[in-house]
Amino acid sequence: MARIQSYGESGRLLTRRGFLVTTAGASAAFGFSDAAHAAIDLAAPGSAASLAAGQLFEPTLWFSIDGKGIVTVNIIRAEMGQHVGTALARILADELEADWDKVRIVHVDTDPKWGVMVTGGSWSVWQTWPIFSRAGAAGRMTLIEKGAKLLGVSPSICTARGGAVIAGKQTISYADIVRRGGVLRRFTPEELGKLPIKPASQRRLIGRAVAALDIPAKINGAARYGIDAKTPGMVYARPKLPPTRNGSKVISVDDSQAHGVKGYIRSIALDDPSDTVPGWVMVIAETYPAAIRAADLVTVNWTPGPGADVSEKDILDHAARQIADADGGALLDTGGGDTEAAFRAAKSTIEQTYTTATVLHFQLEPVNALAFEKDGVFEIHTGNQWQSLILPTLAKALQRPQTSIVMRTYLIGGGFGRRLNGDYAVPAALAAKALGRPVKMVLTRADDARFDSVRSPSVQTLRMAFAEDGRVSAMEHHAAAGWPTQVMAADSLPKGQNGAPYDPFAISGADHWYDVGAQKVRAISNDLANSTFRPGWLRSVGSGWINWALESFMDEAAHHVGVDPVAFRLKLLNGTGRNAGSAPNSVGGAKRQAEVVRRTAERAGWGATLPQDSGLGIATSFGQERNMPTWIACAARVRVDRATGAVTVEKLTIVADAGTIVDPDGARAQTEGAALWGLSMALHEGTAFQNGRVKDTNLNSYTPLRIGDVPEMDISFIDSAETPVGLGEPATTVIAPAIANAIFTAVGVRLRHIPITPEAVSAAMAAGK
Structure with a gap:
């Protein structure tokens, strides 16, 4: 989902501004100045200006503490069921050493002071982590200094815990400190950037079970949508x-x-x-x-x-023609070499094309x-x-x-x-x-469907070359679809290696962590799609169709050379060269992705004998973006009814490495929801354009996953102290290819279009391919 501005890997929005901590008399102001080193005049203790602020300690615009010790955290991210406020507030509260029972969240209205307000791309925790961690740490440091002064001891013997400063047998609460006020401390941007963050062993809220802060209002009717x-x-x-x-x-x-x-x-x-x-x-x-x-x-x-007469077939046919034109689109910088030379010298090659249907959001609230x-x-x-x-x-x-x-x-x-x-x-x-x-x-439900910013249909062609020694020597990935960011935020598009702009959210995932020798990735904007409808960002965006093709193709490539699909992937996820990873977000690189593949295969019982017409398939991904990788893998166990072509997904085994898990319950819920949406789009969910409009506008014909189709799910996370990354979407991307690969194992046919319908499975079995 589109991002115009990132807080960066080290929270550099913070380091562009001065960081000021101050309480004067009964007031407190601790915020960002507009200029990096601008001085701020403070009201004298007891003056009208200071008293007007009341008993409030504001250690940045991100949070405040009142005279009762209530910590109020300002949240700029949208709440849509993912408990984002709880996750973000605990980052700050942990570093602040706040009493969780006294933490509150406020979802704020628009104001330039908040900077860019966007919730998507699984970025909320990742982008907020450095900002809220340092804000909390600065607040804790300031409160310890003031608390030590009030207790008459040195700050060096003081600690903070549970909303209080402790020095031996003496304790003073944050509430008392705020009520008594009187601190001034200035942090330069450089000092703020160097503030120490607690080691993982000292965290008391992050990774622990705590009550979600927004649940009471949602269940007692107080919440307002x-x-x-x-x-x-x-x-x-x-x-x-x-x-x-x-x-x-x-x-x-x-x-x-x-x-x-x-x-x-x-x-x-x-x-x-x-x-x-x-x-x-x-x-x-x-x-x-x-x-x-x-x-x-x-x-x-x-x-x-x-677009008044455009059909789904028109859009897909146009995309196929665009892919056939070798000069179109933008080339991503993948650090590869000359793919054409590698293909000419190859001992063998494989090429396949994959497609996806238009998908509607169909969110509960129109x-x-x-x-x-x-x-x-x-x-x-x-x-x-x-x-x-x-x-x-x-x-x-x-x-x-x-x-x-x-x-x-x-x-x-x-x-x-x-x-x-x-x-x-x-x-x-x-x-x-x-x-x-x-x-x-x-909007009515039908109006909402017609006015939706749908996930574009897509066409992708992938090629792979193998050298004499059986090694993968080259790979190409060509993808054509409607581009949401081009339509709605064109000024933000980066440039490809050939100077052409591209929408990263329509190609994310093709710049994978596999070692494939020479590599070429081409992103193509389907202009017919863009003019017929307004392409949108839908959970996992381009990764949802990119990974469908990539991981289906990886399985086909493995079978092409007669290698087990898990072993094939592990060999390519060797962590060499550009795939070695780097601090702070991708430490360990492709080797961490290999580990989730290994663990998933082991937990799912890879290699065990299954009943007739049942199969196990695997797929893996790094989430969405190379600068924020969430390593994840899924093994799907399916059963195929040869008489009807119906596919039953019996179990999904998922292992994820998302670095530090801030909110365990939220992480599991996000992964479950993402996986079930991926399952829905794999087997059930999709529409088509007819005469410029989507043909399905209500749930009588548009049929997402039903409760009775939910499989057994085994979800686990790798314990890690690395940078926390996103979990809202990665699981969406691995489900469809894992299912398609399992279908091949079960009945020996390849499905290269989603959703996979019983009719398509029956037709493939009848054709024997």
């Missing part, structure tokens, strides 16, 4: 969606029949300077049921934009937004994963400064990447501007 937002005087809107996602224009609107619906107000054809929702007509009513009924009675004539202007500020109330992406678009749409727009934060009833694209906020805002009163827009 975007769909719950309301304000006095608001009206409701349901859109009439145009025939194409892009370029449609309204010719006429006939709402004569809608006037018979009680509560109907009017229909508004939106004028959108940002071109986010071209051709939209908003049907306004006093209640949402009235808006739904009225919208069904409003007739709109449009001039459709491009997209929605409440918008209105108040006191010169335009407020957007909604759940959102990437506020920093949509705010400039809203400013363009509303024709007003971005500084006069604020997004209020709500919990999200399912994001999975759909709410990275905050396009749904634009029509609500434009309708509120046109009407001059608050407008709440909620």
